[in-house]
Amino acid sequence: MPKQTTDEDLELLSELGLDTEPDPVSQRSAREEQIIAGFEEIERFVEEQGRLPQHGEDRDIFERIYAVRLDRLRNSEECRVILEPLDSRGLLDAEANTALPSEADLDDEALLASLGVDADLENGITHLTHVRSRQEIKAAEEIAQRTSCQDFNKFKPIFSQVQRDLEMGARQTLKYQDNAAVNKGDLFILDGQKVLVADMGEPFISDYGRSDRRLRVIYDNATESDLLLRSLQRALNKDKTSRRITNPDLGPLFSQGEAEDDVQTGYIYVLRSLSDDPFIAENRSVIHKIGVTGDDVKKRVANAKKDSTYLLADVEIVATFKLSNINRTKLEALLHKFFDNARLDVELKDRFGIPVQPREWFFVPLSAIEEVIEKIQAGTLHQFRYDLETARLTQS
Incomplete structure (x- = not known):
């Protein structure tokens, strides 16, 4: 039978400086939890993007949802009472970056409905209908970016030679280092496929102030994509098995890491x-x-x-x-x-x-x-x- 905690045990724990009070049980209703969860999504957006979510047809659907949601939270006395103690960034009182553009003639409910969001607070301010998750959208975009490579006959011999070089030891594969350089002609293994950076566009500055370039990436299954440089780097970082294929001039010079049985x-x-x-x-x-x-x-x-x-x-x-x-x-x-x-x-x-x-x-x-x-x-x-x-x- 399990031993019961006595008063003497609690006193001893207290003397040692340990908190003996039981963890408080959350008294929040399901509705309050939903309001807080919706606000936390807005906080994550601000943390990642460094700015408030904005309205506008040119904006990402989730950013538009967050912008409308923030407006509704600000205008709801009930929501402000719940959220103000948690609003460490002052988002409830921060001024919006832009005024509502072409969506101005729609009220909140109509706009949310057009975005596939249930605007009824009684049913939950965070409830989305017919809206895919970010992961689903990202996966769909990756698939959509790949198209059939019409001139694959130019690249097929390259992939065949690379495979022969790997088998003969003329090339080797190295673990891809986070955000390592990517240049024209580089070869990688990504999600089990050989990838060739066939071309690189001119550098430009993205909306987030970072340098980027548009690539032409050829896959060994006769498809291609026009990924951005940073998108390819992120994909290589995310794939824990991604590899860089070395140039044949280098050959197998270094081991992949020193092990106990290395010579x-x-x-x-x-x-x-x-x-x-x-x-x-x-x-x-x-x-x-x-x-x-x-x-x-x-x-x-x-x-x-x-x-x-x-x-x-x-x-x-x-x-x-x-x-x-x-x-x-x-x-x-x-x-x-x-x-x-x-x-x-x-x-x-x-x-x-x-x-x-x-x-x-x-x-x-x-x-x-x-x-x-x-x-x-x-x-x-x-x-x-x-x-x-x-x-x-x-x-x-």
């Missing part, structure tokens, strides 16, 4: 020379050696001053990046190729007097090297180039 395959290392050469000393902060090794980096550079590869001088290790399950040779070649226009042109004589030209030193700041590594991990390096004049990455 440790090395490091990217960045070195700075401690040479007394006047040119190197003057530009020491932007001259770096970039390499990839499977050995311990400290051991590798222990005898740097005897090796022309290290400019016959001691070096400082300024950064290392741990790698797992990568092709070291391919990764190093990719890094050197990307920074080829910044390669340091220097000739030294080794300890035997033979002239040598070290090829792994670059006139590039550490920040640019770190950014390149991030782009490789994201599978987007092919979208950028290194600008020697600005010492920064720019979109190609």
